[in-house]
Amino acid sequence: MTIRSQRRNLWAGLIAWIVLMGSPASHAAEKLIWLMRDLPPLTVFEGPQKGRGVIDQLMPFLIANLPRYEHEVVKVNRARALQMLEGTTLACDPALVWNPARARSIVYSTPIMGLHSNGLVIRRSDQALLAPFVSDQTVELKNMLNAQAIRLGIVAKRSYGVWIDEQLAQGETDAVFIHYGNDALGSLLQMQQAGRIGAILGYWPEIQSKARQQGLSPENLVFYRIHGAPTYQPIYIGCTATPAGREAMISINHALRKIDPQALFDSQTQWQAPDQHDDYLNARPVPLQPLLPR
Structure with missing residues (x-):
């Protein structure tokens, strides 16, 4: 083999390596951190209903429908979760309440469900x-x-x-x-x-x-x-308001449109008590698509 042919093969191999390294498959998946806390009936960390919250049961579906990300679930308190959502690392909270102050620094999904208000x-x-x-x-x-x-x-x-x-x-x-x-x-x-x-x-x-x-x-x-509070409190997913967070939210909203409403309702009914006289937990359907905040 001549020196010229060796150089030609070397350059060909180098170019192929550069192309490979530049391909999406060669890069590690982008990490998406899910911020979770103990918040029945959405997420449950302890007791006989551990892992049976509405969001607990939704998470495997969300993760399966967001395959481009490496998912990490982190348990944090509310203050720490908001601190991370206001940062630059890609993070999302799957059980977030909308308010005007948060909306300035957090990007919100379409509503997941409605809970009876606090x-x-x-x-x-x-x-x-x-x-x-x-x-x-x-x-x-x-x-x-x-x-x-x-x-x-x-x-x-x-x-x-x-x-x-x-x-x-x-x-x-x-x-x-x-x-x-x-x-x-x-x-x-x-x-x-x-x-x-x-x-x-x-x-x-x-x-x-x-x-x-x-x-x-x-x-x-x-x-x-x-007194004066709405009957239902919409629950959203919120992500960091960065380009990566907004891109992730597009995929999240796409995944949410695939949710079977009956499956989501069934996961809520386990928290309802038909024998409760107060209709807070009566077996009335909770609206799954409350109005977006204006």
């Missing part, structure tokens, strides 16, 4: 304290806060829905205790049990599940809707 939970033995602020079985949240008669516990950086967030912002802040810990709701329930706070905000199935995890009886708790 409400206020108080110990059954403390109902008399709440009575002055109850009207038609709903709580006037801002009036309660301004009266400073009951100390309210909330989770740091969590949105409880636009209406409730506004009531919290307008109410007396000295009446609110904000918990920043990893198991914030569990700690708030223990504080409530000890009499350090009087009320807690959250989804009723979430608080019932967390109370059982803490060795507390949900029968000793009472749930009230918030």
Whole structure:
């Protein structure tokens, strides 16, 4: 073989290597970090219903329909999740509430489903304290806060829905205790049990599940809707508002259109209690496509 032919073969091999390295198959898949936290009925980390939340059961479907990504599931609290969503690393939260402040730094999917909105939970033995602020079985949240008669516990950086967030912002802040810990709701329930706070905000199935995890009886708790709040709270997937996040959201929305509504509804019905007189958990269908925020 001549020197010229050797050089020709060398260049041919080098060009082939460059082409191979430039092909999509040669690159490692882009990592997509899923930010998860214990939030029944969406995600459940502990107890007999572990892994049986609505989003828990949706995740394998989403991952299977996003094959171009390397998926990593990370358990974080709400504050850390928002911090990561506002960063540059590709990350998505599959159980996010929309609000105007978040929409400035997070790209949202189409709605996945609707949950009955967050409400206020108080110990059954403390109902008399709440009575002055109850009207038609709903709580006037801002009036309660301004009266400073009951100390309210909330989770740091969590949105409880636009209406409730506004009531919290307008109410007396000295009446609110904000918990920043990893198991914030569990700690708030223990504080409530000890009499350090009087009320807690959250989804009723979430608080019932967390109370059982803490060795507390949900029968000793009472749930009230918030006066003026919408019946349903839309749940979305939110991703980092970067080019990579927006590209991922296109694929996510495409995958969401493939969801079998009946399968999603079936995963919700396990959290409903037909014998509950309060229709919060009655076997009424929860709307799967609530209106987008305007």
